[in-house]
Amino acid sequence: MDNQTISYNNTYILGISFISALGGYLFGFDFAVISGALPFLRTEFALNAYWEGFLTGSLALGCILGCVMAGNIADSKGRKPGLMLAALIFAVSSIGMALAHNLTVFILMRFAAGVGVGMASMLSPMYIAEVSPPEKRGRNVAINQLTVVIGILVTNLINYKLADYGVNAWRWMFGLGTVPAALFLLGVLWLPESPRWLIKAGRIDQAKKVLNKIGNSYFAEQTFAKISTSMDGGGEKQTYSAVFAKAIRPAVVVGITLAVFQQLCGINVVFNYTSTIFEAVGANLDRQLFETVAIGIVNLVFTIIAMWQVDKLGRRPLMLIGSLGLSILYIILAFLLQSNAQANLVSVFVLLAIATYATSLAPVTWVLISEIFPNSIRGKASSVAIVALWSAYFVLVFTFPILAKWLGAFGPFYLYAVICLAGFFFVKRKVKETKGQTLEELETSLIGH
Template identity: 40%
Template sequence: MAFINTGGSADTGLQQGNKLYLVLLTLVATFGGLLFGYDTAVVNGAEKSLVDFYITPMLDPAHYQTLTRPIITQYRILMVVVLLVVAVIISFQMLKLLGRKKGGLFTAIVLILWGVWSWSFIGEAVPADSVAVQGMGDTIKGFVIASALVGCIVGGALAGVVSKSLGRKNGLFISAICFILSAIGAWRPELFNVFGTLDVFSFVIYRIIGGIGVGLASMISPMYIAEIAPARTRGKLVSFNQFAIIFGMLVIYFVNYRIAAQGDEAWLKEIGWRWMFLSGVVPAGLFFILLFFIPETPRFLALKGKEQEALKVLEKIGGKSEAPGVLEAIKGTLKDHSRPWLSYGSLIIVIGILLSVFQQFVGINVVLYYAGNIFRNMGASTDASLLQTIIVGIVNLLFTVLAIFTVDKFGRKPLMIIGSLGMAVSMIALGLSFYFDSVGVGALIFMLIYTAAFAMSWGPVCWVLLAEIFPNSIRGAMSIAVAVQWIANWVVSFTFPMMNDNIALVDKFHHGFAYWVYGIMSVLSAIFIWRLVPETKGRSLEEIELFWKKKH
């Protein structure tokens, strides 16, 4: 909850309440973040094995009729379906945002464009020459590795509806179930192939299911924390969700490293990668069990008219003396909870969308998903690349902790701007290292600086801002930002192999091109924060809502 800033009353309420209870609720909610990190980063260690197991055989001319042609055909069909889902999601969001007339026109245009593109894409001849097949292999590789992000787009878009209709807690339950199903299905996609596809695309579908869980958790976990946290410590507590994401990544880096150490390259290609995905059952199952022991948030309970239940939760968190006043403040912001999303103007929507876009376009998930690939491009072996990935994870975790303890002290904007500039310098320098074929220790240092800059800024602070800036009455609009974030993530992750492995770009830029793109985006993100984003440090959610009312 967000206590109203009235002198010392907010702190008094917290001191009289159960601090341990608040921390425990936060820790359970952050399991969603931990699984977010665990599930999205597991592919880092498995990426080479997946490519060797599924993609490399299709590049052999001897397999053209039996393997290459069917994979390319099914890939095209799946891509058409995936983009239809994305088009429908975008259209739904635009209908909600712009209304039936303008939103309907936008939807019609999007669906017509999708139809024209799909007809051309499906009807295109399957390539036969080796160069074209190699290029298609890079594209399919990006699709398989980034497949979970398709589910993230769906989950992120549905998170607003799920959290509003079923509740924050039930949304997290659904997320946990998706994680469990994905871990088991990706372990043995041929055994659990009930989709009638090639096994590689059975794997893709199970990864999409896991992505739905990630998308739901990416919005609902920080939302849950923001709705139970006092204003004074909300930034810190919401940042713990990002800490959990990074911690989940670090855990799976270690798990991947230990699994890889159990056998040679051949074993890793056939068996090892499967255990990497199955290992996710353990944290997902624990998350599912722990959810039975936490309450629904006071805001959702108040939204559904369950005021006595909301009051009981508020009393346990903040103390009996402050709870009634906080409940009244919450009820005041929920009177017209179904207001149109543009009730506070378009600026808040634009800021939410651009926060999400820039968080991804600076290229962080290229580092998180393809770190092993990047280190192998630097000349490292598989084991060494996994070990270096662990170092990246440790730096990521340490600087996320730094952000947690400074976000409520220094504010959101200073951290974001400093982080953007740090990322810009390190990404441009990393690109130059590849361009001049000087990819030794210096390149590793640039990557670590980049990771540290992101971890202390755009990693945790972006989620804090997204959890704070949307007023209660249009909280569902946050789903636009979350959906856009996952679309941007998918675009970046899907296109990286094309930019990094494209023969022409490699010949000209020596793997440096993509990093320069991310460096430019980092510069633009700093300008965006400086010019458009308001500071929310120390303000209650109700005060932030009042700010937007005055702004509009």
Template identity: 40%
Template sequence: MPKNLFLYTIVAALGGFLFGFDTAVINGALPFFRDHFELDKVMEGWAMSSAIFGCIIGAIGVGRLGDKYGRRAMLKITALLFLISALGTGLAGNISFFIIFRIIGGLAVGGASVLSPMYISEVAPPKYRGRFTILFQLSLVIGILVAFATDLALINSGINNWRWMFISEAAPATLFFVLLFFVGRSPRWLVKKGLNEEAQLVIDQTNAGNNNVHLLEEIQNSIDNEVVEHIKYLFKKPFLRLVIIGVLIGMFNQFTGIAVVMIYSSDIFRAAGFGTESAILQTVIVGFTNLGFTILAMAFIDKIGRKIMLLLGSVGMTIFLGIFSYIFLFNVGGFMPLVFMIAFVACFAFSQGAVVWVLFAEMFPNNIRSRGVSIGSFSHWVFYAILLFLFPVIQKSFNDNRGIGYVFAFFAVFTFISFFFFKKYIVETKGKTLEELERDTLKQ
């Protein structure tokens, strides 16, 4: 396996690490900056959720820029935005500046969610593309765990502990920016720009085998500059169908309830009767489950394929979400909430958690990939924001735990529906070049 392939994919995956770190580090810092700025509930909510608006804007806006300036160039901009956000939030003198820099961090997260998996898919050979693209998700999960560990390590560092928590992100952001100067540009983007010799060089650096010249020819034959340059083709046949599927994948991904579980797990466990310390410990267990099954998914994705993993995960998640709903609707006590939440997260991490970002990066043809991935990621973030806003509202509308039960019943129903959606509309992408996939998906 070419050594440059490891370098290029690991560097790009750092975007996922910063994605996870940036979204998670605020959790440990919250009690301290809340007291420092003397925030009421409204401003606390805005401080916590403001980054999501940046994510939405970053996701939908970076696709066109990625086509114009290149994936690597925009990843460098993303790295700088992470750095600016880390320093800005850590040094903010008032809540207004704090929120501005959190939104800037959200722009970076939204951009990374599009660019990093797309870049990896465009440099990796078909045989290894699935597991290398999953590095983005694995790095994201590791970033979350490192953020939690950083918060814990800095919690007793003094009155400015929350500032150091945010500033700590500057180190990996700087590393990400520097390392991007040592990786090649995406060969698919280079062909779009007519830089075929450089594209051939990158293909030779990242693909072992004797068919590299043929691969370059396939890429050249797949490019239509008229389609690349004009957004109107996204909404015409044969591309509109893929765009709609991408939006629905983003919706179904969030309607599993994974965002609610990851953000509100401590509150959910407390509602089930556990103490605060026990609830936090169980949240950490959930996080390690997510990491472990993401690693397991890496071992299987290029063997059994994306579609099978999605179908298996949909069945498992439907069952465990249904049981989890029953537990809260009928006040089943003990450790059952932890058991079935772990089972749900394991199914998610092995299926949609690992596969969705790979699918986004693979399913769109070369001519619209950047904008297609951007729309899929945009859908992901929009539904993420909606669910995080609605969950506490629904929960508080009931005097007992039935609100949580109804929410997870809703997730179980939509996850069940997703099985049939994936079965009918998802094309298996295992072991095929992006150009072969393009012919398969456009035939449907």
């Protein structure tokens, strides 16, 4: 019978993956907009090192709340309602930041933006993983990272253009976030619910309809059977204590450690504090903003390379290459900053570090977090790992201005080099390859569930 081979509706899968991944674009926007706005915000709100770090990091505090909310919504209401709420929060907070007339209101609005970022950062990769064929899952989840870096690049370009619009340019930088937020909200309305969540919720007919849209009838039957089996006995696993059950704990430890490592590896200080780093070697404001654009372009190009390689080379080799490569590059970069090297030379090694991160830790961490947890508790387990990620991001961006003031802009990079080396050994010892396996096969092999 010709229906005994599995085939996929690749156009449909790519379409719903890209729409879900628009949450990543908004993540990229809120992540990058601060880099271009900081020179203006320092003047507007008379920021010292402490408040500069807290203002930048307030996004991460919101992300932590957003992850917890998203974990609960994803498990109880579904993936789609959570994505819709994230889009709405993005739109409102963008307007709020643009209109803020004092530091307190601005930080509250940036915190709210973080809630949306946190929700999308968890739900978009998880949703894509749940609707993707195993052999294309790495590439499809990496689409989310692609939209993040497109968001970063487009935002940096807009910031660069808006910089000449006077002291209130930053208001336009933040306010324009309402446009992609509205487009994301409209797109999410069209998305189907995740078939894995529908089966868990007992909505069997709807789940079968979605599976029949994703692939042919043989795929739908096989996948339905595998998901149903993996859900057996999982109905009661709805609490956060279930995430730390003995059988699941090894995967949770790996997920949390990778999430923390992705942030404490230090690359996000380059994204968020580009102006601070290049100001340290004498670059003017125009050059500082130009560097944010160059970073965005390199980030985009090498994320595309990662999408091409993540299902070929695999997750583990990319993580090993990235962590060791960053460790070496940071030592060189710290030395250049310490010796007050020319901005052009500093730029070369900053861009090499961005390229290394974009092909490894940036996309692959999100892919692994979306893959390694069982169906029955994927929402809550993912939220625990991503709460850890955003907590680490807050620590990173809050401490950098303070460390840079104490040690000079070069000092923190020696610390990040050590962290990257430690990350290399962790990946080597603890991270298993996941490419090409279904989520249900991974549940058996990684957890023994």
